[in-house]
Amino acid sequence: MYIGAIDIGGTSIKTAISNEYGELKNPKAYPTEADKGGSHLMGKILMICEEMQVQENLDGIAISSAGQVDADTGTIIYATDTIPGYSGMNVCEQVSTKFNVPATMDNDVNCTALGEQWVGAARNVNDFLTVTLGTGIGGALFINGSLYRGTTFSGGEIGHMILHPGGKPCTCMQAGCYERYASSAALSATVQQQLGDMELPVFFERIRSGNAEAIVLFERWIDDLTTGLASLVLILNPSVVVIGGGISAQGELLKEAIQTSLETKLMPNHKKRADCRACGKRE
Known part of the structure; x- marks a missing residue:
């Protein structure tokens, strides 16, 4: 087949x-x-x-x-x-x-969540949250082993929860949406504005080499990303948070930064369950 x-x-x-x-x-x-x-x-x-x-x-x-x-x-x-x-x-x-x-x-x-539950980072996991970082931010939730789509197939629109009220305008007609600050596109825009014409892989190379200016931008972005994630983890209490999107190719650097920052924003019982994982790369 x-x-x-x-x-x-x-x-x-x-x-x-x-x-x-x-x-x-x-x-x-x-x-x-x-x-x-x-x-x-x-x-x-x-x-x-x-x-x-x-x-x-x-x-x-x-x-x-x-x-x-x-x-x-x-x-x-x-x-x-x-x-x-x-x-x-x-x-x-x-x-x-x-x-x-x-x-x-x-x-x-x-579909990302279904794939990760089938053959990926959430295999055999019944309760998990998938967050994809790309042009926007997408979300999907598995509850008791089943994908939750919502009443009108609109569950998981986490990219449009408000992170900074009255902030940057969004394509959804609101302002201050999560994805305007914490998507990979938002990070790329900040990098372009602050450091000039630079692709994200080059930016992450600078972080790994210890460039102070790049690290400051990265930490600011991580803080916005994990502020949103903390709210989701506190509400949903998933056992695993799967991070997807092309930026997940940064592997341990990204995972460790998210995990470390996120744990500072959670109550003790939530820390025990909030295991961040990156989507597996499958060709």
Whole structure:
């Protein structure tokens, strides 16, 4: 059995072909070109599916996407203006109609949590929180071994909880949202503003080499990140917090910084259960 897997993010679309054991082959990435809107994105999704069908005779197509997703119908309930015109689009219907195979779709962070519980950092864990750091911040919650989607498939929108009231404006029309300060995009913007044109991998190299200016920016970002995480851990009391997104490739440096800062903000009983883990890298 082969399933075409497509992950639609605000910056890039990542794809691979999976077998029934979660083993991936032919990984690829494409620019999302989110500013061109939902119709353009839908056309790109269909093109990608066609390419994968040429590579392998697919038995189905599984799609994860940014935004609030009706997992029953494969429809985008709501997406911010990051992808204009994406809200209301029935992605699965168009894919299954064109390629005559079953298609499923869920929120991207829900899919991350499902994957980590299946073959990753949360394997055999019944109660955990997944937090993905990217263009925004996404969240997904497992309770008693099951994914919690919420009444209208909108559970886990942690990126839009308010961290700094009256702060930076957000695409959701609020101000001071968590993701405006603690996403990897927020860190990248701060680095660009303070240190000039610099990619995050280079920034993290400076941290590892002991650069004082880089460390100050990193610690300020970690403080915002763990302030939000502390509220979530205190409310939800998960046994594991899984950190995902491309920035999780920083491994122990990131994990130790988060764990150390987070523990200073928790009550003793919560510290015992708040085990931070990074998503495993699987090709």
